[in-house]
Amino acid sequence: MIKRRKTRQIRVGGVRIGRGAPVSIQSMTKVETVDVGRTVAQIKRLEDAGCEIVRIAVKTPADTDAIRVIRKRIKIPLVADIHFYYRLALRAIAAGADKIRLNPGNIRKEEEVAAVIKAAKKAGIPIRIGVNSGSVVTRLPCHHVTRLQDRTSALVNAALRYVKLFEKHDFRDIIISLKSSDVVSTVEAYEAMSERCDYPLHLGVTAAGPYDAGIVKSSIGIGALLLKGIGDTIRVSLTADPVEEVVAAKRILSAIGARRFGPDLISCPTCGRCQVDLAGIVRELAQKLSSVNRQLPTKPLTIAVMGCEVNGPGEAREADIGVAFGRDSGMLFERGKILRKIPASKAVGELVKLITTYEVD
Numbered sequence: 001m002i003k004r005r006k007t008r009q010i011r012v013g014g015v016r017i018g019r020g021a022p023v024s025i026q027s028m029t030k031v032e033t034v035d036v037g038r039t040v041a042q043i044k045r046l047e048d049a050g051c052e053i054v055r056i057a058v059k060t061p062a063d064t065d066a067i068r069v070i071r072k073r074i075k076i077p078l079v080a081d082i083h084f085y086y087r088l089a090l091r092a093i094a095a096g097a098d099k100i101r102l103n104p105g106n107i108r109k110e111e112e113v114a115a116v117i118k119a120a121k122k123a124g125i126p127i128r129i130g131v132n133s134g135s136v137v138t139r140l141p142c143h144h145v146t147r148l149q150d151r152t153s154a155l156v157n158a159a160l161r162y163v164k165l166f167e168k169h170d171f172r173d174i175i176i177s178l179k180s181s182d183v184v185s186t187v188e189a190y191e192a193m194s195e196r197c198d199y200p201l202h203l204g205v206t207a208a209g210p211y212d213a214g215i216v217k218s219s220i221g222i223g224a225l226l227l228k229g230i231g232d233t234i235r236v237s238l239t240a241d242p243v244e245e246v247v248a249a250k251r252i253l254s255a256i257g258a259r260r261f262g263p264d265l266i267s268c269p270t271c272g273r274c275q276v277d278l279a280g281i282v283r284e285l286a287q288k289l290s291s292v293n294r295q296l297p298t299k300p301l302t303i304a305v306m307g308c309e310v311n312g313p314g315e316a317r318e319a320d321i322g323v324a325f326g327r328d329s330g331m332l333f334e335r336g337k338i339l340r341k342i343p344a345s346k347a348v349g350e351l352v353k354l355i356t357t358y359e360v361d
């Protein structure tokens with residue numbers, strides 16, 4: 001059982017973050033914000049996939065105008081991502097953004113930050129202090145950049161400088177992120193920050209890369225922190241469709257037992273003992289389960305699909321529903337008891353039928 005770090009709690013629209021609230025899932029749109037139609041369409045797909053908070057890039061006054069329209073057409077809270085121009089933050093707040101993300105590396109003047117704080121306070125919305133290695137580490141002398149310790153302290157110091165400024169202006173509706181493209185410095189920075197303050201933390205490995213590599217980096221970085229009880233909301237950054245970010249975030253949270261998103265499928269890797277097309281069966285079952293998950297989002301089932309009698313019956317018995325294959329057929333289990341023998345060709349249909357009718361205790 002993971003013991004979560006105790007933090008303050010903030011609210012982003014209707015979503016609570018920190019102090020025992022479920023670790024929430026965030027993503028970011030990847031189309032021009034000013035193109036309201038495409039932005040809303042992408043957010044709707046994210047909502048359907050299970051995204052709970054969405055961020056949009058705000059780089060022009062026209063983007064802040066778009067916030068008013070987008071906000072009315074979506075259900076989840078909307079975060080305005082601001083860099084360089086504090087006036088865009090003021091306009092985004094006036095347009096109804098549910099949260100502002102500021103990058104300490106890109107908006108540095110105290111009077112500008114103070115103006116945003118004042119507006120956020122008046123609107124009753126939180127601000128994320130979103131430190132990013134790309135905008136703080138580049139300010140280090142070149143020979144320092146490669147030293148991990150310097151990268152980590154650059155991230156932490158940039159955040160702490162901002163935190164002090166916010167506290168000086170009596171603003172504590174804060175959430176912090178310290179993202180590096182390097183997994184180790186990301187983990188170290190969050191660990192260091194978690195010891196220095198009790199603000200909730202938004203986890204992520206920035207610029208994690210293309211789909212496969214990005215999933216690995218994010219799973220290690222975000223997973224390592226969550227296992228230590230650090231982290232209150234997550235975003236998996238991938239150079240891919242943002243829906244993939246949400247799917248990956250759900251998988252990370254499920255894998256460490258932080259949240260459940262429908263049935264959990266376990267299957268063996270297969271070896272020379274396997275006598276059925278287990279990869280094909282598992283692929284088809286996973287596809288079917290993703291649509292079952294939409295209908296039964298909270299059904300916390302474990303389903304085991306195993307290739308032979310070596311570990312198969314044991315795993316199948318321990319799962320809620322399981323199948324252990326032999327030659328062309330498999331033994332179907334429910335709650336540890338044998339139900340019947342089923343042909344491999346009908347296994348997917350039989351499993352789906354059982355999953356959809358299974359009564360959770």
Ligand code: SF4
Nearest residue numbers: 268270271307308310
């Ligand atoms: S369950 Fe059987 S088929 Fe699957 S990996 Fe283990 S020994 Fe191989």
